[in-house]
Amino acid sequence: MKALFIRCYGVLTPDMLVGGLIDMGVPPAYLKARLEQAGAPAVFIEKANDKAQFGAHYFHIPGGEGPVSAASLREEWDALCSRSGASFAAAGQRVLALLGSGADLAPLRVRQADARSLFCFLAGVEYLDAEAVYICPFELGHGTDEGGALTEQILVRAGSTAGLPIPADGITPSAAAMLEGLSTDFTPIDGRFLLDRTSYGSASSESPDGDNTAALYLGYFTERRDSLFSRQMKVFGGPRELFE
DSSP states (O other), X not given: OEEEEEEEOXXXXXXXXXXHHHHHTOOHHHHHHHHHHTTSOOOOEEEEETTSSSOEEEEEOOOOOSOOOHHHHHHHHXXXXXXXXXXXXXXXXXXXXXXXXXXXXXXXXXXXXXHHHHHHHHHHHHHTXXXXXXXXXXXXXXXXXXXXXXXXXXXXXOBOOSXXXXXXXXXXXXXXXXXXXXXXXXXXXXXXXXXXXXXXXXXXXXXXXXXXXXXXXXXXXXXXXXXXXXXXXXXXXXXXXXXX
């Protein structure tokens, strides 16, 4: 089974996850074409940083500032998927539902552009033919602002009590909803996972480092009787059915 693992080190946004997929080989031209097919502005900034200690890709959809409501996010998501014929509409709806029903989510660091970032991420996962997404467990620290409190509320499966806590304030609620809503499970990488590719998405176009970088791993699980991964699993909402 082809699977994508995500590891968060500190800061995490939806755009960082898309940057990681571009670093893994998803062509920016493909994402532009998918956005154009969906009738959305195909405008984004993407940049590889080859001078860093490790390669990392920066991605950002500009704009989207100002008031944003849960209803407007769902409306934009439904329009993106209906115009493009995307097969992952239900997966995105589950993500957006985790953000609640607030009349204005902007003070919680939720952007209207996050709907397009989510669309690009799922299109990229589809391009890579990944059958499931997993998150490496991490300890989540308490949020100190409204956005951090929502992130803490969303991430109920982070799971680990080992290592230094990652501050909830560093993970935007939209990114938290993507981790929680799209992952089959929060589980560590172990010997069952055969690594094929590693990539990185960064929140910085100039100085990617450990804290502002997310790692993505693409590979295959070996089939083993009675293992967690050989059973019938929930993959994006259905047993081994991608994006349904």
